[in-house]
Amino acid sequence: xxxKLKKYYPLLPVCVAYLILFLVGRNVxxxxxxVSTLLFYCALGQAFNIFLxxxxxxxFGYVAFLGVGTYGMATAVTGLAGYEGLGVxxxxxxxxxxxxxxxxxxxxxxxxxLRLRGAYFAIATIGVNEGFRYLIEGANLWNGSSxxxxxxxxxxxxxxxxxxxxxxxWADILVLIIGVAAAVVTLLYMxxxxxYALTALRExxxxxxxxGIHVTKFKIIAFITSASFAGMVGAASxxxxxxxxxxxxxxxxxxxxxxxxxxxxxxxxTLMGPLVGALIYGVSKYYLSIFLPGFQLFIFALVIIVIIVxxxxxxxxxxxxKTRNNRLKQLIL
Amino acid sequence: MSLLRxxxxxxxxGGLVAVNNVSFEIKEGEFLGIxxxxxxxxxxxxxxxxxxxxxxxxxxxxxxxxxxxxxxxKRAPLGIGRTFQIPRPFASATVRENIAVGAMFGxxxxxxxxxxxxxxxxxxxxxxxxxxxxLKSAGLLTPVEKKLMEIGRAxxxxxxxxxxxxxxxxxxxxxxxxxxxxxxSIGKEENIAIVAMVEHIMxxxxxxxxxxxxLDQGEKxxxxxxxxxxADSRVVDAYLGKSGETKxx
Ligand SMILES: Nc1ncnc2c1ncn2[C@@H]1O[C@H](COP(=O)(O)OP(=O)(O)O)[C@@H](O)[C@H]1O
Ligand SMILES: [Mg+2]
Numbered sequence: 001x002x003x004k005l006k007k008y009y010p011l012l013p014v015c016v017a018y019l020i021l022f023l024v025g026r027n028v029x030x031x032x033x034x035v036s037t038l039l040f041y042c043a044l045g046q047a048f049n050i051f052l053x054x055x056x057x058x059x060f061g062y063v064a065f066l067g068v069g070t071y072g073m074a075t076a077v078t079g080l081a082g083y084e085g086l087g088v089x090x091x092x093x094x095x096x097x098x099x100x101x102x103x104x105x106x107x108x109x110x111x112x113x114l115r116l117r118g119a120y121f122a123i124a125t126i127g128v129n130e131g132f133r134y135l136i137e138g139a140n141l142w143n144g145s146s147x148x149x150x151x152x153x154x155x156x157x158x159x160x161x162x163x164x165x166x167x168x169x170w171a172d173i174l175v176l177i178i179g180v181a182a183a184v185v186t187l188l189y190m191x192x193x194x195x196y197a198l199t200a201l202r203e204x205x206x207x208x209x210x211x212g213i214h215v216t217k218f219k220i221i222a223f224i225t226s227a228s229f230a231g232m233v234g235a236a237s238x239x240x241x242x243x244x245x246x247x248x249x250x251x252x253x254x255x256x257x258x259x260x261x262x263x264x265x266x267x268x269x270t271l272m273g274p275l276v277g278a279l280i281y282g283v284s285k286y287y288l289s290i291f292l293p294g295f296q297l298f299i300f301a302l303v304i305i306v307i308i309v310x311x312x313x314x315x316x317x318x319x320x321x322k323t324r325n326n327r328l329k330q331l332i333l
Numbered sequence: 334m335s336l337l338r339x340x341x342x343x344x345x346x347g348g349l350v351a352v353n354n355v356s357f358e359i360k361e362g363e364f365l366g367i368x369x370x371x372x373x374x375x376x377x378x379x380x381x382x383x384x385x386x387x388x389x390x391x392x393x394x395x396x397x398x399x400x401x402x403x404x405x406x407k408r409a410p411l412g413i414g415r416t417f418q419i420p421r422p423f424a425s426a427t428v429r430e431n432i433a434v435g436a437m438f439g440x441x442x443x444x445x446x447x448x449x450x451x452x453x454x455x456x457x458x459x460x461x462x463x464x465x466x467x468l469k470s471a472g473l474l475t476p477v478e479k480k481l482m483e484i485g486r487a488x489x490x491x492x493x494x495x496x497x498x499x500x501x502x503x504x505x506x507x508x509x510x511x512x513x514x515x516x517x518s519i520g521k522e523e524n525i526a527i528v529a530m531v532e533h534i535m536x537x538x539x540x541x542x543x544x545x546x547x548l549d550q551g552e553k554x555x556x557x558x559x560x561x562x563x564a565d566s567r568v569v570d571a572y573l574g575k576s577g578e579t580k581x582x
Binding site: 196199200202207209212313 | 383384385404405406407408409410415417421422423424425426430433434435437438439442446447468486490
């Protein structure tokens with residue numbers, strides 16, 4: 001029993017970090033905006049890590065899953081605006097739709113692209129993101145390039161007061177919950193055969209196959225899981241926080257780049273890494289934009305090069321190495 | 334009944350015939366040596382047996398089941414394990430985790446959960462004398478330790494057939510003796526057929542092998558019980574020189 005429980009100790013620092021973030025946000029005036037951004041980066045990193053970190057495959061089209069998740073919530077809210085009795089039920093339906101749509105897209109992309117190796121996969125996914133955006137615009141799906149604005153519908157179902165609270169507060173709390181849930185799922189995977197299979201295929205795909213691992217199956221499991229969390233992040237952070245959606249914004253590749261930086265900086269494939277990476281990235285981006293506006297991207301480009309060269313295992317990877325021989329090791333994963 | 338049977342297997346790379354019309358069979362628990370100079374097609378033969386490549390011609394049977402086109406990940410659970418000529422550890426994982434992967438997806442994979450697989454790994458680690466490296470990242474092992482770990486990883490699969498590609502290369506002759514002895518005793522205990530591939534005729538391997546196959550430029554030129562094979566004029570010419578002494582290198 002005790003050793004079973006021990007496997008979950010690494011969730012402790014994750015929860016503590018989120019608690020501190022929440023308390024700081026609630027108690028320091030004027031800081032909720034920053035905290036909200038940080039919560040977004042944390043959830044984004046934690047979700048992306050399940051794929052990028054655990055498989056070693058880079059998906060440059062990742063933001064598309066946030067995009068369809070945003071559309072999922074938007075579709076639910078606009079479609080059900082007439083059913084005022086639904087109340088917050090509409091949000092539950094919106095999340096379900098976001099997850100279903102992200103899952104379907106990831107199955108379609110994964111079935112084809114995940115048969116490609118490393119760099120070929122990465123290149124294919126760039127095409128998917130752009131292609132999907134042009135499909136929405138060209139085929140006039142979901143209003144095409146005019147996008148969807150659904151503030152009125154949200155007000156109609158939830159009432160003005162609650163809708164306002166959702167946009168300014170509850171959406172952020174939902175993002176927090178999604179981030180924690182993604183961390184829990186990451187740890188569950190790490191402790192199961194899925195995690196072992198993913199580590200094996202990340203390190204050496206051919207050797208993994210010879211050891212009896214159905215690598216495509218496990219890559220798809222990681223991909224779908226990661227994509228469905230991304231869909232939820234989109235639904236909460238983009239659709240509920242700002243109830244409108246325009247294709248160029250939700251398929252913007254720079255969110256994918258940010259997610260990559262966060263995961264690499266914190267430590268790809270570690271549990272705590274995305275959280276640490278998100279906090280470092282989010283806070284430094286915030287201050288850089290105040291003190292050195294315009295230079296953030298340049299500085300982050302340098303930072304990421306330095307990390308890849310000097311600390312390929314990221315902050316948490318280095319910490320893990322340093323605590324291997326002391327009691328802290330149970331907490332750091 | 335043969336455990337593994339190859340019938341007229343040919344594998345080409347473009348115009349190069351790496352394995353040319355090779356047939357042979359191994360019985361359960363047998364220890365077979367395959368000898369051939371660098372480039373004679375040994376590794377390619379292993380790759381055909383465990384499904385990394387499919388042959389252009391010929392058939393591969395395991396337990397009388399045709400596995401010629403069975404994907405490699407389905408062969409491990411049937412009981413085909415291997416080690417690589419150049420070790421391929423899962424570098425960031427510990428030795429224990431590497432070996433547990435063998436247990437998790439091998440012949441017992443369906444029955445073993447993660448904790449049970451880690452227990453199997455611990456037994457194998459003890460048996461292989463890898464105890465002090467148990468929690469080390471496999472990437473940090475020396476090449477010889479990596480080879481040992483790979484053998485452990487394959488044994489943890491509980492294979493019926495173990496393919497070892499140059500498992501002893503780079504080892505000190507005394508260590509080779511110890512290792513071959515250990516592998517053979519595990520093989521006998523668990524009734525595992527073993528195919529050891531070597532570039533040179535090594536005393537340790539040849540001494541223990543029940544049967545020797547000699548490959549030359551992709552073709553099987555000798556397939557006989559060890560003492561007969563060693564007396565074969567082609568083997569004498571190619572490997573033993575005039576003195577007739579076996580080499581250890
Ligand atoms: N993947 C491959 N692609 C092309 N040629 C290969 C490949 N693998 C092996 N070969 C060629 O096949 C021949 C046999 O190689 P190999 O099976 O590695 O021999 P051995 O293991 O006996 O040294 C060599 O000429 C080698 O260059
Ligand atoms: Mg070879």
